[in-house]
Amino acid sequence: MPLNTSASVISFAKQLEADSAGFYEKMAERYPKAAELFLTFSKENNKYTTMIQRAYYGVITDAIEGCFAFSVETDKYTFEREPAKELGHTNALNQAIDMEQKLISFYTDAAEQSKAFMADVPRTFLIVAKKRKDREDKLRTLLEET
């Protein structure tokens, strides 16, 4: 589904964060050894949502291209909301890494598309993308240790 307006992209980002938080909560339940890390990720997602919402509400103005700032194809970035039941820990971690990569790609693409229009929003998107890259690295380390 294509999204062009700032409002719809921000809502989509918030949904992705909520879905990803839910995913890590399930991971924490299923793999108690790394539960602390997964719950930290889940909490961080709430922080990202606040950051994104704050940036958007802070810069949205009738004078910029709010309704024409994006061209986001949502299908590219959607992921399973739960780790697949039949997966072992290793595959579940791979699923998490895959999810992080999709999210990094969403935030990077959305930042690029809106950089001429949205002031703080692309910067916030890039901060979240960077944090998620750090998270991906942590997941890879965990994968190696498994």
Add this chain to the structure above:
Amino acid sequence: MAILEEPIKGIVEVKNYIDGEWVESEGEIQDVVNPVNGEVIARVPISTKEEIDTAVEAAKAAFPDWRRTPPVARARCLFRLKELLEANFEELSRVQTQEHGKTIDESRGETRRGIENVEVACGIPTLMQGYNSEDIASGIDEYLIPTPLGVFGIIGPFNFPFMIPLWSAPYAVATGNCIVIKPSSEVPLSQMKIAELVDEAGFPPGVWNVVNGGRTVVNGMLDHPDIEGITFVGSTPTAKDVIYPRCGATGKRVIAQGGASNFMVIMPDCNLRATIPALMTSFFGNAGQRCLAGQNAIVVGDDDRFYKEFISGVVDTTKKIVIGNGLDEEVQMGPVRDAEKKKKILSYISSGIKEGAKIILDGRSDFKIKGDYPDTCFLGATIMENVKPEMKIVTEEIFGPTMGIIRVKTLDEAIKICDDNPFHNADAIFTSSGRTAREFKYRVKSGNVGINVGIVAPMAFFPFSGMRDSFFGILHTQGKEAIRFFTESKVVIERWP
């Protein structure tokens, strides 16, 4: 994606806010209709002369104490208001969409810009400082004290029900004046919501009043001897023929902002990828109902290849605009405010065709509404080629989602078209050449000039400018000019023998 929840449920009975109380009016009652679906969302009174008089009396009575209230204390009221506006940001934005029809992005943008004016006015302790000269003669000092004047009237339009009264109101009260706001009777809910927050913020009774209505209230303000000045935003005929002369006749200060017919000058060296989204929001944002909207694009040069690329880019992007309920976050253009306004826009399109313009995208019929809504107030975006500067669709304000395209050979011709137009609110140029941009900026006689910016909306700390038939007065709303407008310069020359 889901449609956002409507904040207004049922039918709101709008009251006047006078002297810190919500007061029922004796006047006639009019329906306020959501343009998306035709549902009545509120009933607004058309207040009487006695009611505007009562509000002015209350404001006049509140003035002496408010004027004596230290600017830092007045600023604290504004800080509290700012916090309350932030806390209610989303509800305030959705109310605008519901009463006006604009998209939620546009409403949130309007809320932000309104709040920015409150933020600027919070700086009143420094903004209102005067200046002095020591020893203008032996042992004599001279200084200037900006002083408030009393009661001001603020008359708002329908197109920005939340923001536009805030171009004036925070500065008026910050400087120590008291105000009476008359919102547009088509969209009274935003100002009602603001007044609720003003009340909660603890402004003393009588400082901030809202009287709903129409001509009787406007006439009551214009004729009232205790109103020191008026700020008005609306159509040029009203600004020019009613507000401005009548304020002059009664010795009132006046800011009268009128209509516009703005030009977007497109140079062949512009970055089309960035220009086209800017034009979309300029021409079709707020369904074209804003005095800063582009009305005609002037494409410069005889490069046919560029022209074709420009036209196909603009038409293809315009065709994809999602039209529907502004509370649907995917929607890029909402309806126009009411059926009468739609009719007027349609008549301008017909007039353009009659005068020789060629329709290349027909917003009268060639559009689809997302969702199941009646087309009563909806229009698609219309693009017309072969437009000439003398056509009515150039010389008059359409206030709808239309784009006329004029082709000229040189920048000189483009500037001449801008300058020959009766309005001079906002003109913009799209170019990658600094020299061309400077030439345009220097020569064009427009109050607000854009360079690669389609909506030339000054921030709260700059005046909202405008010239010729777009503005009547001297000082403008917003920022330092508003502070100047709402204060008199008292000069003191002092000697202590």
